[in-house]
Amino acid sequence: MATSITKPSLPSPKDIYKTVLSNGITVLTRSNFNSPSVSMGGYLPAGAIFESDEKLGLADFVASSLMRGTKIRSFDTIYNELESVGASLGFDSGVHNTSFGGRSLVEDLPLLLKLLSESLQYPAFPKDEIERLRAQFLTGLAMRAQDTSDMADMALDQMLFDGHPYSRPSDGFPETIQSITRKDMQKFHRLHFGPRGMVIAIVGAIHPKKAVEAVEKFLGGWQVPGQGEAAVLPPHKPVRKSMRRHHTIAGKSQTDLLIGSVGPSRKAPEYLSASLGNSVLGQFGMMGRIGDVVREKSGLAYYAYSALDSGIGPGRWDVAAGVNPANVKKAIDLIEKELRRFVKSGVTKEELADSQENYIGRLPLSLESNNGIVSALLNIHRYDLGMDYYQRYANMVRAVTREDVLETARKYIDPDRLVISTAGP
């Protein structure tokens, strides 16, 4: 019944523009003139991987401090300029990268880039702002200690990735946040921030050439001769036996439950098989098979699903549910049974076809907004997916077979070596 008057195509090499500036910054852009707005996002390789155990949370602290005052502008001036025009800009950090994102009306893109550039190059780390942030972080950590979902999550990472950078929470612990000094932050910034390895994507009501010129104007002159080398991720120890840990938080009504395994990295050839398998297991429709047995059939939980989180290094493949403390064992038994079935018989032809159609059909929706396209462009770059990734996507999805899913499930999920983390009363 519907007619498409304009038929926007999926991102392709014809409309994604990629340039590398002379200082090493990669710029990706795509135009979208449907709305007078523009989105921007990117990252640089300055993440928590460089932190020592004693200074856990340092990269995060640095990222949060970048806009707290630069050598040119105060914290209040920076945010006044942004908020006065309804624009936003923010930094975050993970194990590998410090990332940034923002958006504005297209007329304010120069402002956004100017503040990005200053925050990256000339942060002042004002003492009073650092102390203010420290108090906020400590309160955040006190709240985390009371959050059943956060605590179960942290313990699962600790068990799955013992001794590996992925086992550490990037927001640190109260004692490590207390120990971080202004000097630590300045040093971290000096050693790890620079244009090499930085990527920026801009999508919105602007011609690609203009967008690149704007990035060149504000960031093209950034030079850091001594910029440190990107970190190499150490190998992780495989999980050799099943493990279970409970974290008690008194006074709570519900227990958060996570059952996990190590999953594939985003670049692994079997990533798409794992992703489609995960969709059948705990995503498709009303949270897949897991949702069906734990929520729909047993009424045990409001949420029960599986998730696959894959990035540069080893991924995490887990099942999550929030259940009444009296029902924890029942829920674990049901989930284990489903995982055994999953690695024994895999998925049915119909289940796989359902998820394949879902993956292909939902693409226009995930790429609808400027922010959606920014993430897509950054993923293409980060994981070497190729500029024609979205053109090839449907065929790649359809090419995954039941055997691929089964083989992948068996490779990553061993029902006899599951790691179980619970947090609650």
Add this chain to the structure above:
Amino acid sequence: MAKPITQVTLKNGMQVMLKEIHTAPIISSWIWYRVGSRDEPTGRTGISHWTEHMQFKGTKKFPANMLDKAISREGGRWNASTSHDSTRYFETMPADKIDLALRLEADRMTNSIFDPKEVASERTVIISEREGSENEPMFKLSEAMQNYAFRVHPYHHEIIGDMADLQTITRDDLYNHYRTYYVPNNAVLAIAGDFETKIMLKRIKELFERIPRGPNPPRLGRPEPEQKGELRFSVEGPGETTFIQIAYHFPNATDPDYFPLQVLDSLLNGANGLSYKTSRLYRALVDKGYAVDASGWSEASIDPYLYRITITLHPNRKPEEAIAVLDSEIKKLQDELVQSDEIKRAVKQAKAVFAYGSENITHQAFWMGYTAMFSTYDWFTTYLNKLAKVTPKDVQRAARKYFQPGKRVIGTYIPKGKGG
């Protein structure tokens, strides 16, 4: 780019709103029912939200399992939610697949089964949803706040409902609720996206016009009497962090004072969805070390509701210190006229937020139906103009009228330590 919207009322009283947007091959369809937690008498709190859950449990034509599979298989996104004033269901689909969503909504307007077994299983799911919320200090504080702020008006209970009612509501209670409120003359269908209005309207008539009109459902809404004197309460629970919530009674969305209050909100709290680090509350409370966060929130409602300010207290401070700072900020708004530049700033912020919203078709369909619940679509299209017309004197008058200590409620979450 987008044509003005088409509004039609079908013969059975169902309201239809259509907006063509041809920027992406996507259509978002929303159906809204004029029923929410405010329509629930004591003993049946939570029934609107539970009914919403039951609407996913299937009809004869679309059995539960088939329903979500069919939508997901086509790459659609669908969900539902219940608020104080309304219950809404949406499907956002590839444009050529939207017919499935329309057939589904027409069918479940009258043919949902409410199987007793499904009711029993959903009872524990909803109790689990409530238990999950009870894990959060802010839920406990917020629930008590509604209770203190509304003694008479049914805005007094949480949308999820009280545990006592979740344990006792019956299948027949649910089914009666469904049959009473899910009638075409109590519904608004709002669709935005890549379609031709004429063709879409024809299809809507085919599917929906044959559903018979029902008696016009009643709406609960005993007016809340004016509050005389400040109310204070506290709730206790595990943790180390103190939260304070201060609520002022605010007018409904169609009150002329609504717009000056939006400007006030933007000054105190910043613009919706943006950072708020230069808002007056942030500067006074967070920058000065009384709080680690401070934000405000109101919602467009049919009857007068609340403006709530939530403060996450700095660990070295006492609640009274933060409240004193808030009081001095409010006094400033009552004593001194704001600059007209500050109003311009609020308008520019709102303009940007509108532009971001227009990138998203689901969002645009949402706003059509949402405004129909408490006003008309004009409310949305004239929003920026109305905001621009607000004068500094309007802001001052509204600050004096609504921000009175004797008309507010202050609630504190007192943490009892790690051991609970």
